[in-house]
Amino acid sequence: MAKSKRGRAIWNVPSHGRGTCPVCKATRIKLLYPRTKSDGKSIKVCKRCSVAPVSRLDEAVAEIKSASESKLVLS
Template identity: 45%
Template sequence: MAKTKRGPWAKKEKNWRGTCPLCNRPRVKLMWEKNKTKVCKQCAAKKD
């Protein structure tokens, strides 16, 4: 994981943890953008 996606930097982001809107996983980091929505790491890595 990139250093910009962990630690104190991540916690400064607003709404950095929650339920992923694509896969409905609860309590995950929502640090990646896909189609202008914040998603989890697994959904961001999936190919469309």
């Protein structure tokens, strides 16, 4: 028998849980694994980055913040 309920929870998530991983920059990949940064905030990452060290998560978030700030300056 087929398992009709498998993966059903991500049907209600925007883009079916897919996006760009903030750590490895992989596109159109499932972001289903919450990771907690050193400051206590949580971000969603891909399966490969779910075992990444916390320092790598902090670097990725800092890079995202600097990119968004530079876009604000350019606008």
